[in-house]
Amino acid sequence: MRASSTASSAALLSLALLAGRAGAAQITAIVIDQDGLPLADAVVVAVPVQGAPTAPPPAAREIVDQIDEEFVPRVKPVVVGTPVFFPNKDNIRHQVYSFSAAKRFELPLYAGTPAKPVVFDKPGVVVLGCNIHDWMIGYVYVSESPYFAKTGADGKALLGDLPALAYRVRVWHPRLQGQESATQQTADLGSNGRAELSWKLALKHEMRIRRAPVPGMRGHY
């Protein structure tokens, strides 16, 4: 009886340790550009090497705002299946759309927040635009893995609470030159539960449609 109790306690302790370890692993990502400067808005995605990621339910509500005729945030990473609302916080109307293969949609001209979100049900990059304000551009990165993070102004991103597994880790950025798959690295968190990865990305110039006024071409379109 006593031996049985001890064994049960040991098993519970092992499970607790495993559970704790599963949530403690993390990847620290550092992304810089070709000039060595920290790169913000890079999406770092970790995909388990073996087996499909055990995705938690998508977030109930993600948001991409429109503020001062720009998308905020400009890059929004979400896991596949996530509904995203597009609140318009300007005092004018917007018409958000995308032609991207991962999600084609069009929100008819609106003010405020549309009643229904857009559900991003396929992985990939979704480029956002506004049909009224051509210079507006934003990105929804739809990840097949729930393990992702976006770099801040310091070029760093922390992927925390990961199961202690081996991962293929890649990076995407709106100005990434070349294929996203070419950025792939591996990280095995099974040993000490931590890994630090870094990338130096070659960026292409992003030509945005001009917003500033030009003589003789006032008004929209």
Place this chain on the structure above:
Amino acid sequence: MGVSTATEAGTTLVLLSLGAALAGAPSEAMPEDIFDAEAGVFHDSNLSNAVSADDIVADTALTLAASGGYRFAPGDRDAFALTGDLRAAGFSRFHGMNSVALGGTASWSRKFGLGAFAPWARLSASLAGERYDESVRDGRRASVALRAGERLSERLQLSGGGSFERYRADNATGVVPGISGDAFSLLGRSLFARADYAFDDRWAGFAGVLARRGDVTASTRLNLQIFQYSSAIALDPAFGPDYIAYRISGATSWDFVAGGSLALGDSWSANLAVTRALTYAANNIEYQSTRINASVIYSF
């Protein structure tokens, strides 16, 4: 001329009526404020449109233009705008050309599709009253323009169209018995094309051509030849007591414009445009000018 005037008036009336109807339904249309302002320096190497080199006068002006109003979007592809427009110019030498113009513009725009690369068209009608320091040039200007364009890439946009313009002078006073003194009333129609190209995030360039057919007003010192080919003659004290303005009908003008624009943020730009204008008419009448416009534009 009568048909064109009726067309302008009719189009303006339709656009203004539509605007008034939309303004009466703000909850549905949700008007968007629009405001543009431009301040600059303008130089014309032949302000008098003179044919003879002896009569050419050049001058430089400080200019100001502002336009504000509302834009309505009754549908996903259409937009209607109503603005009040103010323009003013103050010349350094020929103060008689100092002017203020006050008017309004109604425009209707349609985008034929979704996205930044969908072709678009805009029909606009403007009316303005113009006042000059030398009141002989005072009058009312009406214009109707149709412009269409398409952005071919993030860098390049092409556009073109046509316009009718009429200027009716208020104070036509004849100086020669039997010859009209309405030398400043003009009618013209134009075709134009333009390319806009963004070199990078801040610098953009543009080039265009405008071909105009219609009346022009030229000024000269007393010149008996003008009685042979002018349909209207008036005194033109803006350039001096011995200047006479005369109207030439059926003139063809070519304006070639090129310029650059430096973005100073999302709403501001500094701009420079140079226009080479060539005008030809019957009886070997020909004059040219170079106009330079440097300006700062704000767009809200």
